[in-house]
Amino acid sequence: MKFEHINEDNFNLVLEIYNAGITTEKATFETEMPNFVKWDNAHLTFGRIALFDNKIMLGWGALSKVSNRSVYIGVAENSLYVSPSYQGVGIGSKILKKLIEISETNGIWTLQCGIMPENSASIHLHKKCGFREIGYREKIGKLNGVWKDNIIMERRSKKIGI
Numbered sequence: 380m381k382f383e384h385i386n387e388d389n390f391n392l393v394l395e396i397y398n399a400g401i402t403t404e405k406a407t408f409e410t411e412m413p414n415f416v417k418w419d420n421a422h423l424t425f426g427r428i429a430l431f432d433n434k435i436m437l438g439w440g441a442l443s444k445v446s447n448r449s450v451y452i453g454v455a456e457n458s459l460y461v462s463p464s465y466q467g468v469g470i471g472s473k474i475l476k477k478l479i480e481i482s483e484t485n486g487i488w489t490l491q492c493g494i495m496p497e498n499s500a501s502i503h504l505h506k507k508c509g510f511r512e513i514g515y516r517e518k519i520g521k522l523n524g525v526w527k528d529n530i531i532m533e534r535r536s537k538k539i540g541i
Contacts (some may be wrong), residue, residue, distance in 0.1 A: 382477055385427040385439060390415045392436040393429065393460075400460045405497040408520045408527065423455060426481045430474055437465045440474040442482060445491065453488040453540050459501070466500070475508045479534065488540025493519070493529035502530060510534040 385393055400406035413421070426442030438461035445454045457478055461471045482490055493516065494501045502512075510532040518526035 380430055380432050380437070380473070382428045382430055385429050385441065387415045387419075389429060389436065390418070393418075393439050396436060396439060396460045396462050399463050403498075404522055405495045406460065406501070408522050410523065423485075425485045426455070426457075426478055426487075428474065428477055428481070430470060430477075437462055437470045438474050440478045442478065442487070442490075453486055455482055455487045455490055457482075457490050457492050459492075459504075471501075471504045472508065475504060479508065479536075483536050483539050486539055488536045489533055491531065491533040493531055495527055496530055502532070505532050505534075508534070 383389065394412050397407075398412055401409060401412070421443055423442045423444060426440070428441070429439040430437045438459070440457060440459040442455040442457055445451055445456050457475070459471060459474055459478070461474070479490065490510070492505065492510070494505065496502075496515075506512075511534070512530055513533050514531045516529045516531060519529045520527055
């Protein structure tokens with residue numbers, strides 16, 4: 380297995396895994412897949428990784444800004460998606476640990492994410508990798524006409540911003 384940077388050449392594989400997440404209705408509020416330009420503009424230039432086994436993308440993760448304000452330059456939101464065929468075998472842990480490493484190398488002191496309560500596997504994974512629940516947003520958004528909550532989680536670096 381090896382990590383590769385997500386780019387326009389492998390983005391179709393990202394979309395396949397992302398679409399599987401969309402169809403679960405517990406991984407994202409999005410209902411349509413973005414084109415590469417939209418996705419590219421929404422994510423930081425670092426911390427956009429995919430884990431491959433030969434030419435098969437097992438999963439991917441990416442970091443996004445949480446704010447344009449300079450005070451939040453060291454805070455990023457993480458996204459993580461694992462192919463349904465490879466869930467439950469440690470792929471998510473490998474990707475999240477690599478994202479943490481990349482984030483700290485690039486001066487990120489806090490990673491945060493919002494996870495739907497129904498996505499217990501993602502909540503468990505994040506806790507396993509040092510995230511903690513800091514609250515929730517009640518009815519933060521609608522997905523296909525249904526109000527959904529988000530569990531807010533964060534991981535504070537023990538290396539950066541201390």
